[in-house]
Amino acid sequence: MALLEIEDLSVTFPTSSGPFRAVEGVDLAVDQGEFLGVVGESGSGKSVTMLALMGLLPPQATIEAKRLVFEGRDLRKISSHDRRRIVGREIAMIFQEPMSSLNPCFTVGFQIREALGKQGLDRAARRRRAVELLDEVGIPAPEERLSAFPHQLSGGMSQRVMIAMMLAGGPRLLVADEPTTALDVTIQAQILDLLRRLQRDKGMALILITHDMAVVAETAERVLVMYAGQPVEEQAARGLFARPRHPYAEALLEALPERGFGKRRLPTIPGVVPGALDRPKSCVFHPRCRYAQDDCRTVRPPFAPLHGDPNVRVRCFHPRNEDARVAEEAR
Amino acid sequence: MLQFFLRRVLLVIPTFIGLTLVAFVFIHLLPGDPITVMLGERALDPEREAEMRAALGVDLPLWQQYFRYVWHVLQGDLGQSFVTRRPITSEFFALFPATVELGVCAMIFAVALGVPAGVLAAANRGSFIDHSIMAVSLTGYSMPIFWWGLLLIILFSGILGWTPVSGRIDFLYFIEPVTGFMLIDSLLSDQEGAFGSAFSHLVLPAVAVGTIPLAVIARQTRSAMLEVLSEDYVRTARAKGLAPWRVVGVHALRNALIPVVTVIGLLVGTLFAGAILTETIFAWPGVGKWLVDSIFRRDYPAVQGGLLLIAVVVMAVNLVVDLLYGLINPRIRHVR
Incomplete structure (x- = not known):
């Protein structure tokens, strides 16, 4: 049993321009000693x-969650x-x-x-x-x-x-x-x-x-990547650095100075993080995503295990670095 | 810390010079000639008048009068009352305990209610409690003291009959002045009911004098608390799992009190201003009433000396408060 389990947590703040969801759809589990x-x-x-x-x-903040459990005790109750x-x-x-x-x-x-x-x-x-x-x-x-x-x-x-x-x-x-x-x-x-x-x-x-x-x-040991109030990728640290699946995680890693060796300019992510009022209803990252397609602009992808692997979760319809997986499976 | 101490103490000197100058000049700006008043109808003889002016030193040029005055003040001699012929200092200090008693009780009232009210308002920011406390405090602040004092008398003495109208104690009791503080002296006298009588005489004037400081302290506490409650260390205190009362009442309040203590020091001046009016209304035999009486009698040395002594007291209290500041604010205590 996990030490801490959070499922579908959202936090809403009232603002003068209506309620603002600072955080939504956060799923998180932490094991003993992890x-x-x-x-x-x-x-x-x-x-x-x-x-x-x-x-x-x-x-003023409203906290909602399907589960918010620490050591079997429901923190909401x-x-x-x-x-x-x-x-x-x-x-x-x-x-x-x-x-x-x-x-x-x-x-x-x-x-x-x-x-x-x-x-x-x-x-x-x-x-x-x-x-x-x-x-x-x-x-x-x-x-x-x-x-x-x-x-x-x-x-x-x-x-x-x-x-x-x-x-x-x-x-x-x-x-x-x-x-x-x-x-x-x-x-x-x-x-x-x-x-x-x-x-x-x-x-x-x-x-x-x-x-x-x-x-x-x-x-x-494990990393959760968040973007605009939502988790977008979660996997083991080693896996993430070798093979980031979400385009945002990939872009973040590319922007590391250590990885920009030999390049004249460090790669950046175009655009800015959406503010309180202009968060897309669909995929939150699509306006800045190089790989965005039509479905990204209309539907929000779920934060789901990738190819049924519970250790890797990605919020993306078109995860990156699939070739490596194909190559791995072929071997 | 020592440097902070010394610098603060040295600041007293220019303040004192300013005080004596103001006390001296203002008195001479007042219309009316005390010699004429003193001589009354017999002021027909110019020789007699000149003799008197010379005796009192009012024939000298103003600047000489000033230096003479300061010289005497430094020796603790504030002159004699024109009216009673007694030294100003002995008149003042005979009445001073009554005013101190009133002021201290007013301040206790103001702090005891003002700080909790401010904390309560801040902890419930924007709520009905907050708005009511702030509305009451604004009302209290805007209330002219003489009018507020009269209202209190009408309600509590007139209509309800709970408290006496004036004086420090019932005529039934004869209290030997030991400390000059009626509350203490009445206890020392061992007379049945004396303390109760002294206390009931004190309540209304103390409330009247304490109302404005109460409002100021409540507002200051509230705003200081609001600032402090958003600090990181308050979040830390809550992250430690401390009870809300401990987070607010210990971690936040301790920090919020730093500006409040400064304000309390500054309010001592307000307290005297309030005491002058209140003592007059409640016939409280303190320095405030004595000062007003002296003004009406054109008793120059009394007014001048009284003002100066009050100013010195305010200055001394502020000095003490500033030095205390170092005690409650560790960041000042440890500066070099």
């Missing part, structure tokens, strides 16, 4: 999906009190801006101890546990850091503190929303290493949201 990468441009609905799971969206016992303990989340994600008025120690709050530990035990957690995320002199205020920490340190804080509840699933985007490149690698190490050591599932394909290539 590392899932979620990739997409800004505004593709990656963060909104995860905030919906955490129950952190503003109250439990009370907000029970949900808070899951969120923050069994599911934890870290964010893009570590510097502003810590409360400037409270010490690091306070904020970590608070996360430990309900576990029946006394003061001294909580303090020891906080030191252990800081040590675990690689913070030097953790004892001294307890009395530090967030503004005394660097961005990388803040993110480590965030991670320590979120580990306090012993989560089964950690959602990392662009955890390295605001950090220096060298620090980025350190934080990613830390996350990967923690995921392996603790057998914790990890969902890494990022817009950086290279980050996913280095770390994730």
Whole structure:
């Protein structure tokens, strides 16, 4: 049984020009100890999906889903009190801006101890546990850091503190929303290493949201590609990088500088991501797709297993790289 | 931090010079001549008049009068009242506790209601609760104090008969002034019902003085909370699975209080302005009423000294608030 199952999730925000579906048709499953990468441009609905799971969206947002199940518990049906016992303990989340994600008025120690709050530990035990957690995320002199205020920490340190804080509840699933985007490149690698190490050591599932394909290539086992609020492709990381099936995923990979070697100009995807009002009713990517045909302009393709293979799902009528499959089958 | 401290304390000097100048100049702009008033009908003898002017120093050029004045002020001598012939400072400080008592209670009332009201409004932004709280607060802010005080008297003293109309305590009690604060002195006096009487005398004036600060604090708290509630760290607090009251009441409020404390400091000036009117309406024997009486008596040194002392108090409170600011805002405390 999967740890987390999301089926047909949609999130709608009321706007002055009518309701806006930020996210629709998201199907997602994460197994125990699995590392899932979620990739997409800004505004593709990656963060909104995860905030919906955490129950952190503003109250105006309407969340609908056929299934929203964590460890067999239906998150749609439990009370907000029970949900808070899951969120923050069994599911934890870290964010893009570590510097502003810590409360400037409270010490690091306070904020970590608070996360430990309900576990029946006394003061001294909580303090020891906080030191252990800081040590675990690689913070030097953790004892001294307890009395530090967030503004005394660097961005990388803040993110480590965030991670320590979120580990306090012993989560089964950690959602990392662009955890390295605001950090220096060298620090980025350190934080990613830390996350990967923690995921392996603790057998914790990890969902890494990022817009950086290279980050996913280095770390994730499986990848979900999102575009304009919808998942468009999902498969094992290795498969995706070898043989992307959705034209958008293919175009994203072609645009990687690492792959543009020897070319005079880096390939780009023409056009822009559709905004709130001009999302096509049919395939959302067809206006920018090189391979779009008539059916793409009239009907929305389902997000379905490709050729009956449940490990590869694509939202496209004309998936790419079919030749390779034919060649494979012929062999 | 030390630098912040020193710079803030040094700022007091130019402010003080400004204060003395304003107090001095404004008083001399007022129409009416105190010597004429003092001499009354006997002001027929020019020699006697000149003698008196010389004795009081009002015959000197203005700038000399100013420096003399500042010199005396620095020595704690604000002169004598023209009317009672007693030192201004002793008059002022005899009445000052009454005003402080009124002001402190008004501020407690304003903060105790204003902060929760602002938090409630912000937490329910755009709802009926929010709109009602803001409407009431705007009404409170727009209410002229003298009128509001009278309305309170008419309703609670006149129609309902719950509270006394004026004074600090019933004539039944004789309270030895130990601290000058009637609430405390009445407790110390051990007289049955004295404290209750003192309290019921205090309620209405405190509400009257506290209403405008209450409205300002509620609005300030609301807007600070709204800003803070959209911060990333509030989302983090919720992601930790904390109860909503803890997210709002601890994580958000602690940050929202920083601007609110500054406003509370600035409101001390408003408080005195309110006290002047309120003390007059409720016959509250504090410095506000004394100041108004002194103005009517053209008691120059009293008005001048009273204004200066009030200004110094406001200045001192703001100094304390600014220094406190460092305590509640860690980002200031740790600057170099």
